[in-house]
Amino acid sequence: MIIDFDGTITTRDADVVIAEAVLGARHHRFIDQLLTEYEQLRITTAEYFQRYLERLGLPPAGFVSHARRVSLRPGLDELITWCASAHIDVHVASEGLDIYIAPILAAAGVSNLPLTCNVARWNGVRYHVTGALDGKSCDRCLTCKGELTRRLKAAGRKVALVGNGASDLCGARHADLVIARDSLADHCRREHIAQVEWSTFEHVREAFEDFERNARRQPSKL
Numbered sequence: 001m002i003i004d005f006d007g008t009i010t011t012r013d014a015d016v017v018i019a020e021a022v023l024g025a026r027h028h029r030f031i032d033q034l035l036t037e038y039e040q041l042r043i044t045t046a047e048y049f050q051r052y053l054e055r056l057g058l059p060p061a062g063f064v065s066h067a068r069r070v071s072l073r074p075g076l077d078e079l080i081t082w083c084a085s086a087h088i089d090v091h092v093a094s095e096g097l098d099i100y101i102a103p104i105l106a107a108a109g110v111s112n113l114p115l116t117c118n119v120a121r122w123n124g125v126r127y128h129v130t131g132a133l134d135g136k137s138c139d140r141c142l143t144c145k146g147e148l149t150r151r152l153k154a155a156g157r158k159v160a161l162v163g164n165g166a167s168d169l170c171g172a173r174h175a176d177l178v179i180a181r182d183s184l185a186d187h188c189r190r191e192h193i194a195q196v197e198w199s200t201f202e203h204v205r206e207a208f209e210d211f212e213r214n215a216r217r218q219p220s221k222l
Helices: 005-009 014-039 045-056 060-069 076-085 098-107 145-154 166-172 182-190 201-217
Strands: 091-097 115-122 127-130 160-163 177-180
Touching: 005 014, 005 091, 014 045, 014 060, 014 091, 014 098, 045 115, 045 127, 060 098, 076 201, 091 098, 091 145, 091 166, 098 115, 145 160, 145 166, 160 166, 160 201, 166 177, 166 182, 177 182, 177 201
Parallel strands: 091 115, 160 177
Antiparallel strands: 115 127
């Protein structure tokens, strides 16, 4: 299972929560416009974070400090435990930044999950953002979930993708099972990608179980 971080594992996008804490009431027009452009596929991840990081002007320690404000979606521990019992590997993949994702996962006690996300390096003045060391970019993403999905499938794996936003669309185009909400669900409908919509992690587990039952019912191909 590839599971998104911002807005999927977290109840709200961590970068937005941090922007609110740093910029206060001044954030609304800036971050809302930036998110709209990104979710409507009008700007790339690189463009998004260039503008985001320049506006915040926050060093890495500041991101770690503000990460404690980010809440996780209820039921994550139960989903991870169920996946382990069902022999389903869980891989966190995100177009977000390691400087806030890693401390949030560590605080939640789930830092042992494989994590593929963008890397932000600070030189004391500004950031340089690159894709994950174990990932590849595309014409829109720095760390493309489509590439990760294709790589796992090429290794003979069935891949389910759980997500909520535009950054998950590349992965959804190639996944065997798409569990979607919010703008990802809208993009899937637009592109006629089969999906199961969810609102809780219990729904995610049920989608897995239904997928497995339906797979067992399929006639064998000679």
